[in-house]
């Protein structure tokens with residue numbers, strides 16, 4: 001889902017957002033891929049507050065990836081708008097948007113370079129802060145793995161991170177998003193089976209983020225929204241709210257569906273594994 005084509009033009013007066021507290025709103029967003037094509041998103045409304053972890057579930061083709069493409073502004077809605085901290089994404093510079101919205105998926109783009117460079121990517125042209133790299137890696141649950149590599153953080157990873165497993169790439173991508181202080185983290189959970197240990201490590205990384213959020217919320221500082229495209233019940237249960245996207249319509253699942261007694265209904269829906 002990371003190999004997107006680009007369909008929008010940046011406004012000459014688009015702004016840079018220095019600091020984002022982390023609040024995301026989809027306001028009545030509709031979208032279709034072409035004039036003669038059906039609506040993929042139909043009057044969608046979603047408000048995610050700073051520091052929330054929200055899960056998005058839905059059948060294949062339901063529109064989850066499309067929603068993310070619009071958030072990253074690879075396409076614009078045909079009507080409605082998407083706001084980050086009340087700024088319309090159409091008025092934000094693309095570079096700024098990609099700094100504040102971190103996308104983490106199994107096939108996330110890592111480049112041929114050291115692990116430290118991949119995590120500290122934002123400062124590649126200046127000076128990478130190694131303490132910050134290590135802190136980010138610890139939170140993302142990838143520090144132990146990196147330390148065991150032949151040259152630790154200075155180990156070269158092959159083109160597109162091809163020497164790493166999907167779960168390792170995903171955790172490095174989480175560390176990169178943490179390093180660059182992305183206010184919105186989109187985690188596209190693997191549909192293909194990661195081995196259960198890798199899955200657990202990614203989930204633990206999410207748990208750590210959740211703890212960070214709680215302490216950040218208490219201190220009222222910068223918080224990260226995590227929007228997870230979830231395929232596993234355990235991940236869904238970590239989220240504060242769960243939304244079901246099907247046929248262009250978004251519906252919040254009642255809290256009771258997520259309570260342990262009703263886990264079966266989520267499982268039997270076939271939406272999660």
Ligand SMILES: Nc1ncnc2c1ncn2[C@@H]1O[C@H](COP(=O)(O)OP(=O)(O)OP(=O)(O)O)[C@@H](O)[C@H]1O
Pocket residue numbers: 033040058059060061062063064065066067
């Ligand atoms: N580039 C495109 N051009 C035309 N139609 C598209 C394009 N990308 C997606 N679609 C269609 O839009 C609908 C929603 O697709 P989308 O990829 O957003 O679903 P999804 O919920 O992410 O599915 P999955 O869980 O399988 O990744 C589908 O009917 C799909 O065929």
